Amino acid sequence: MANQPVIRPATPADFPALYRICLQTANAGTDASALYADPEYPGQRFAVPYARFAPDFAFVLESESEVMGYVVAAPDTRAFEAQLAAEWWPVLQQKYQHRQPVAAFDSKILDSINHPDAAAEQLVKHWPAHLHINLLPPVQKGGWGRKLIEHELAALRAAGVNGVHLGVSLQNEQVCAFYQRLGFSHIVRNNAIYMGQLL
Known part of the structure; x- marks a missing residue:
């Protein structure tokens, strides 16, 4: 079929799309635009x-020349946490040092930037990688979520990763059946609801 969506590696040119899709799915899978004062949060x-x-381990789903979904992963959660502590959170702490929460969910992000948390040991012991996936409504049907996850799992296996976990919002529990399949x-x-798979 012509113009089928394609899965491809994410590039820096996709960062604006990642911000947009993350915002539009950040309220337990629905649009959170009204809940954040800064659309990049x-x-x-x-x-x-x-x-x-x-x-x-970052892939996007492109449809009609527009990015409509993504899956991203950290193959080693502890190493990723350490890298963000050294190279990412300090930059954002500086950028947002004078920011105060305005919209309903702002404090969730600002607090996590200023006081980054670490994954629970019981998660990373057996499932050292973790992933995030989000798709906009037009591509939530048609098996694209499954294809993105399978693409990510294949990349993790090829890198020698032996387990991966993910978190599901308590308000979005119905998607757990999808991950179980x-x-x-x-x-x-x-x-949150944490789920894992050995690879």
Whole structure:
């Protein structure tokens, strides 16, 4: 079929699209534009640093010359956390040093930039990698989510990674069935629902 969406590696030219898609899916999978004063806030945490610091594991879904979805991953969560602590969070801390929360979700991002958290040891012990995936509504059907995840899992396996985890918003629990069909199992439920798969 002509004009089928394609999966390709993300490049720096895709960063604006990553910010946009992350914002438009940051409210438990729905548009969070009204919940952040700065449209780049969610992407600064959940999308762009992956494409920047782990580019071999950042892929976009392009349809009609427009990026409509992405999957990103860190193959080694602890090493990724250390790299962000050295090269990403300090830049944002400087950039946003005078920012105050304005919109409903601003503090979530500003707090995480100023006080980055670390993944729980029980997650990284067996599932050392982690991933994030987001697709805009026009491409949420048709199996593209599955294809993006499978593309990412193949890249992680090829790099010798033996396990990967992800987090699902408590408000978006219905998507857990999708991940279970892809081979993920429940690990723990606290601030989010964490699922993992051995590779």
